[in-house]
Amino acid sequence: MFKTYKNSTKLSDSTMSLAERQASQRELERLKKMIIAGSDVAQELALVIEQLRRSASNAENQKVFATIDENFSWLHDFLGQGIGLTVGKYDILAGNAQAGIAYIESIADKQLISSYVIEPLLTKKVDSNIRLDNLLNFIQLESIYIHTTSNYIMTKIVESLLNGDAVLFINGLQEALVIGSRKIEKRSIEKPDNEGTVLASLESFTDDLETNCSMVIKRLPITTLCFEAFTQGELSRTKLKLVWLEGIANEKVIEEVERRIKKINVDNLDGVGNLAELIEDKPLSIFPKYRQTQRPDVVAKALTEGHFAVLCNNSPFAFFAPITLWDNFKTMDDYAERVTSSSYLRLVRYVAFAIAVLVSPVYLSFVTYNHIVVPQSLAVNISTGREGVPFPSGIELVMMTLAISIIREASLRIPGSVGYFIGTLAAVVIGQAAVTAGYVSTSIIIVVAVSEISSFAISTTTLVYTTRLINYFFITLASVLGMFGLINGMIIVMWYVVSLESFGVPYLYPLIPFDLEGMKDTFVRLAVLKKRLRLLAPFNRYRIGPEGNSGKRE
Amino acid sequence: MLENIKLTREQTFFLIFICALGNIVYTHTWIDDEADRAAWVAALAGILLVTPFAVWMLYLGENYPEKNLLDIVEDGLGKFPGGIVSCVYILINVAVAVAILNLFTELIKSVFLPKTPVGVIMLILVLVAVSIISSGLKAFSRTAELLTGLGLANFFFSFVFSVPKYFHTEYIFPVFDTSWLGFIKGTLFMTGAASECLLLIMIIVRFIPDPGKHCLWVVTGLVFCAVVFSAAILVIMAMLSPELAKRIAFGGVNAARIIQVGEFIRGLEVFIFITYQFIAIGKISVCLYCGWTAVQKILHNIKPWLSLAALSSVVLALSFWLNSYNKAYQLAVVLGTYILLPFSILMLLICTILLIVKKKKSDAMDS
Numbered sequence: 001m002f003k004t005y006k007n008s009t010k011l012s013d014s015t016m017s018l019a020e021r022q023a024s025q026r027e028l029e030r031l032k033k034m035i036i037a038g039s040d041v042a043q044e045l046a047l048v049i050e051q052l053r054r055s056a057s058n059a060e061n062q063k064v065f066a067t068i069d070e071n072f073s074w075l076h077d078f079l080g081q082g083i084g085l086t087v088g089k090y091d092i093l094a095g096n097a098q099a100g101i102a103y104i105e106s107i108a109d110k111q112l113i114s115s116y117v118i119e120p121l122l123t124k125k126v127d128s129n130i131r132l133d134n135l136l137n138f139i140q141l142e143s144i145y146i147h148t149t150s151n152y153i154m155t156k157i158v159e160s161l162l163n164g165d166a167v168l169f170i171n172g173l174q175e176a177l178v179i180g181s182r183k184i185e186k187r188s189i190e191k192p193d194n195e196g197t198v199l200a201s202l203e204s205f206t207d208d209l210e211t212n213c214s215m216v217i218k219r220l221p222i223t224t225l226c227f228e229a230f231t232q233g234e235l236s237r238t239k240l241k242l243v244w245l246e247g248i249a250n251e252k253v254i255e256e257v258e259r260r261i262k263k264i265n266v267d268n269l270d271g272v273g274n275l276a277e278l279i280e281d282k283p284l285s286i287f288p289k290y291r292q293t294q295r296p297d298v299v300a301k302a303l304t305e306g307h308f309a310v311l312c313n314n315s316p317f318a319f320f321a322p323i324t325l326w327d328n329f330k331t332m333d334d335y336a337e338r339v340t341s342s343s344y345l346r347l348v349r350y351v352a353f354a355i356a357v358l359v360s361p362v363y364l365s366f367v368t369y370n371h372i373v374v375p376q377s378l379a380v381n382i383s384t385g386r387e388g389v390p391f392p393s394g395i396e397l398v399m400m401t402l403a404i405s406i407i408r409e410a411s412l413r414i415p416g417s418v419g420y421f422i423g424t425l426a427a428v429v430i431g432q433a434a435v436t437a438g439y440v441s442t443s444i445i446i447v448v449a450v451s452e453i454s455s456f457a458i459s460t461t462t463l464v465y466t467t468r469l470i471n472y473f474f475i476t477l478a479s480v481l482g483m484f485g486l487i488n489g490m491i492i493v494m495w496y497v498v499s500l501e502s503f504g505v506p507y508l509y510p511l512i513p514f515d516l517e518g519m520k521d522t523f524v525r526l527a528v529l530k531k532r533l534r535l536l537a538p539f540n541r542y543r544i545g546p547e548g549n550s551g552k553r554e
Numbered sequence: 555m556l557e558n559i560k561l562t563r564e565q566t567f568f569l570i571f572i573c574a575l576g577n578i579v580y581t582h583t584w585i586d587d588e589a590d591r592a593a594w595v596a597a598l599a600g601i602l603l604v605t606p607f608a609v610w611m612l613y614l615g616e617n618y619p620e621k622n623l624l625d626i627v628e629d630g631l632g633k634f635p636g637g638i639v640s641c642v643y644i645l646i647n648v649a650v651a652v653a654i655l656n657l658f659t660e661l662i663k664s665v666f667l668p669k670t671p672v673g674v675i676m677l678i679l680v681l682v683a684v685s686i687i688s689s690g691l692k693a694f695s696r697t698a699e700l701l702t703g704l705g706l707a708n709f710f711f712s713f714v715f716s717v718p719k720y721f722h723t724e725y726i727f728p729v730f731d732t733s734w735l736g737f738i739k740g741t742l743f744m745t746g747a748a749s750e751c752l753l754l755i756m757i758i759v760r761f762i763p764d765p766g767k768h769c770l771w772v773v774t775g776l777v778f779c780a781v782v783f784s785a786a787i788l789v790i791m792a793m794l795s796p797e798l799a800k801r802i803a804f805g806g807v808n809a810a811r812i813i814q815v816g817e818f819i820r821g822l823e824v825f826i827f828i829t830y831q832f833i834a835i836g837k838i839s840v841c842l843y844c845g846w847t848a849v850q851k852i853l854h855n856i857k858p859w860l861s862l863a864a865l866s867s868v869v870l871a872l873s874f875w876l877n878s879y880n881k882a883y884q885l886a887v888v889l890g891t892y893i894l895l896p897f898s899i900l901m902l903l904i905c906t907i908l909l910i911v912k913k914k915k916s917d918a919m920d921s
Contacts, residue, residue: 483666513696
């Protein structure tokens with residue numbers, strides 16, 4: 001750099017006039033001064049940063065003060081006034097000591113603090129000769145009968161306050177008692193709205209992690225049910241639990257999931273969907289490689305089959321993996337109904353999936369390229385319906401499919417009964433008006449409606465959106481190249497699906513790779529499986545079988 | 555892209571099945587003239603005759619674990635002769651791919667998309683095939699498994715509608731109303747044409763676990779292919795008559811075209827076409843995969859994606875250049891009659907001699 005500068009100066013010497021040279025010298029001087037001034041500013045900034053760092057580290061290691069007032073004042077400074085910190089000083093244990101209680105009003109249980117902390121402390125008597133350092137022990141053992149821990153680092157105490165705990169300071173003691181007083185606002189256990197069943201359980205997960213865990217434990221009250229807790233999210237500090245059945249789930253998969261969860265480094269983790277996206281293999285894939293569910297019975301069943309599940313605080317859903325494509329077509333009703341009925345219903349779901357994906361592109365390819373397939377009477381009806389429609393069939397189909405998706409999204413967002421009203425208005429009235437006005441043909445409305453309704457017969461919501469995306473892809477190919485394009489699209493989708501894996505399990509398993517035992521509960525449900533799937537639970541495959549064999553490791 | 559995978563029984567079975575089908579889907583009319591009503595028997599016997607060669611290859615693979623036949627030749631004869639053999643292998647695969655690409659494109663053009671330029675259709679087919687093999691043999695073999703199963707189900711389900719009305723037993727019997735010479739010529743042609751599958755076995759023998767022990771995986775694939783293909787010829791002949799069957803191309807599509815049950819079941823050629831497309835894409839993918847493996851071997855695995863792109867471009871360019879159903883048909887017949895089986899036998903002989911030499915050397919070392 002320096003050499004270049006020197007060379008350029010020499011060159012300028014030969015070309016510049018004297019006045020220009022002086023001007024450039026002045027400019028150079030000015031730049032030098034600015035650089036010197038800049039380095040001074042940088043030094044000052046470094047000093048300020050160092051001071052800030054020290055003060056931050058001091059705050060991190062700040063111990064509990066000896067006086068209650070100092071503690072209260074520090075907490076007020078640290079948390080600010082707006083958070084709702086409530087403090088109070090009391091002469092406790094018949095006037096033998098002075099205590100201060102602090103808690104955040106919105107998240108702590110005031111009734112509990114008043115009845116089970118302050119009242120016993122005020123009424124309880126203590127030997128006046130008790131030493132100050134034994135006082136906290138006495139209070140823990142004799143006065144307060146709820147969960148308490150002692151702590152002497154102020155930042156830790158602040159964390160506890162933010163979790164809803166109350167903190168008890170004693171004048172003269174540089175240690176505080178953290179009292180579990182979190183006010184838990186819980187939704188009651190409700191019916192699973194998104195996964196309705198007729199004969200199966202009517203419980204669904206809530207937003208509370210512990211309640212959700214209790215629902216799983218209720219269904220699998222065994223010692224091999226394992227939970228591993230994690231806290232992730234720099235800002236959200238979201239609690240989550242990895243659940244699996246020891247001896248059944250593939251331990252390598254569990255280790256890998258643990259590793260991936262520990263590796264997560266995000267500021268906000270707001271639910272299981274977000275979490276699953278962070279730990280799955282190909283997050284951009286259009287096919288779901290995990291299944292979200294709000295049903296504890298589904299999770300319990302999945303665990304017994306060798307899957308793992310993850311429960312997350314503030315999320316009424318759990319997800320389980322590894323899954324295959326076929327898991328998206330199973331419901332708990334399949335196992336509550338008779339074998340024949342459940343097999344029939346499952347086949348209906350597969351047919352619905354095929355219709356959702358294929359009916360509109362097949363219609364398009366038949367009416368635009370391969371007319372021979374369409375019977376004469378039907379062809380006449382279709383062409384009569386299309387009379388006066390200004391758009392080609394392909395454009396018409398894309399427009400209507402998009403319109404239906406918009407109506408569905410809009411009716412989901414519009415609150416309550418208005419949503420149903422708007423949905424009906426849009427679908428029936430506008431649809432009818434569009435046909436009458438000649439903007440779209442009747443047959444297109446029928447095809448799009450059948451496709452859209454069929455997509456909702458699939459058991460998981462995530463796959464519903466997948467069907468819509470594939471549908472658009474197929475419509476595009478069919479409109480450009482007819483049946484040839486559509487078949488190419490099908491081949492590409494099939495190739496894509498077979499190359500997918502969910503935590504090491506091929507996505508089309510047990511069809512590909514083929515596993516006869518697994519096929520008994522894939523397209524139809526023939527019987528209760530005697531063995532678990534080879535790739536899901538490789539070391540413990542017997543579910544039922546010869547006496548004494550059940551549950552044994554192979 | 556060197557892979558370290560092991561094929562499953564089903565994957566091997568379906569890969570062999572789809573690979574043995576290939577060009578014979580179109581060139582079977584060549585034997586209809588010679589074998590006449592016994593064409594389906596000749597097809598059955600012809601494909602079954604490939605079995606000993608396939609088993610021979612698996613036996614060689616058993617003795618050279620983790621190696622394909624091209625590796626064995628190179629190790630035994632040296633780099634330069636091995637390279638020449640690999641080049642010939644690549645050329646044969648390119649020729650097979652060019653033939654099937656032209657044959658299938660002509661089918662689409664004459665029946666479904668008469669106004670679409672041939673180049674567009676060929677380009678799409680090659681792109682799909684390249685996509686499939688680009689993700690490796692594991693995904694490709696799984697795709698082949700799925701596509702073959704669906705294609706077969708589709709083919710026979712469509713022809714179920716023909717059974718009561720269009721199936722004429724008088725077109726089938728008497729079966730052996732032909733000369734022995736004609737029958738033998740037909741059978742031998744079928745053996746040569748179905749030898750396309752030997753090109754794949756030369757490569758995948760490395761990926762079949764314990765190939766000698768699992769030779770039944772390949773044998774059942776070939777037997778199944780023989781039964782299915784001869785059944786397809788039988789159905790086509792029973793519907794169209796042997797005289798018509800040997801004179802028209804795309805027998806399956808044309809046979810399906812005449813099926814009409816009531817007002818609503820018609821135009822089944824559109825559905826039969828699905829099976830043809832599955833076979834064409836599967837076969838083009840197999841040829842590209844085999845050729846790509848050999849190219850990588852010659853180039854020592856340098857820039858595999860570039861070599862795949864180059865190979866597929868060559869296939870595409872030659873297909874554009876050929877651009878004729880008749881020439882492609884002739885090419886397929888020449889390949890089936892004079893090239894595929896002789897080349898496979900030559901490879902087998904070289905590898906066997908190398909094996910014997912190797913065993914003698916090791917015996918001498920031991921003694």
